Amino acid sequence: GAGVSQTPSNKVTEKGKYVELRCDPISGHTALYWYRQSLGQGPEFLIYFQGTGAADDSGLPNDRFFAVRPEGSVSTLKIQRTERGDSAVYLCASSPLGTTRTQYFGPGTRLLVL
Amino acid sequence: AQTVTQSQPEMSVQEAETVTLSCTYDTSENNYYLFWYKQPPSRQMILVIRQEAYKQQNATENRFSVNFQKAAKSFSLKISDSQLGDTAMYFCAFMKGAGGTSYGKLTFGQGTILTVHP
Numbered sequence: 001g002a003g004v005s006q007t008p009s010n011k012v013t014e015k016g017k018y019v020e021l022r023c024d025p026i027s028g029h030t031a032l033y034w035y036r037q038s039l040g041q042g043p044e045f046l047i048y049f050q051g052t053g054a055a056d057d058s059g060l061p062n063d064r065f066f067a068v069r070p071e072g073s074v075s076t077l078k079i080q081r082t083e084r085g086d087s088a089v090y091l092c093a094s095s096p097l098g099t100t101r102t103q104y105f106g107p108g109t110r111l112l113v114l
Numbered sequence: 115a116q117t118v119t120q121s122q123p124e125m126s127v128q129e130a131e132t133v134t135l136s137c138t139y140d141t142s143e144n145n146y147y148l149f150w151y152k153q154p155p156s157r158q159m160i161l162v163i164r165q166e167a168y169k170q171q172n173a174t175e176n177r178f179s180v181n182f183q184k185a186a187k188s189f190s191l192k193i194s195d196s197q198l199g200d201t202a203m204y205f206c207a208f209m210k211g212a213g214g215t216s217y218g219k220l221t222f223g224q225g226t227i228l229t230v231h232p
Binding site: 031033041055093101103107110 | 151161207209219220221223
């Protein structure tokens, strides 16, 4: 079956602009996660959804970052007033119900803020 | 808070040989899961192997196996019969078990770049 997909694969924007990054999880997966990966580093947790609600948004760095999942499937990560420090790969993952919660990742969106 | 440490920034191995990647973690939790993920240049994070902390038996997946030492908080990955396609960045990751706060959140180490030479 289809894996996690993310669009766009690459995004170049200018400082101060608004961007939206989209994640389409594996069909039937109720949990969805966003991570941010800086160059040469491990991914860092941003937010996790269980269904439509954000179960844990403790990793969002500030109020410029916001994510939604209105129908419990596709999710959008929104970044307002982008800064050069927001440049990174944004990874999305999904997992099925169950205690093991193994996460399956998408290919990521590489964001470059000029 | 949990921390995951991978002390080997880079490793190399000859094709067909065995290599071991190290990972240590720090937690006060008793119920948790540990993972190894592989990230090739394509960026796609691929699950290699998973270990439940309550299981004493080390997990194995074909050429991949782990040495899980719960008391020492160590979780190393052994790759046997290394193949050129194993070249990638490898990440160790920790996840709290069910019932705790932040359940589902993965905490990653810094990664180890593995190069397999022909």
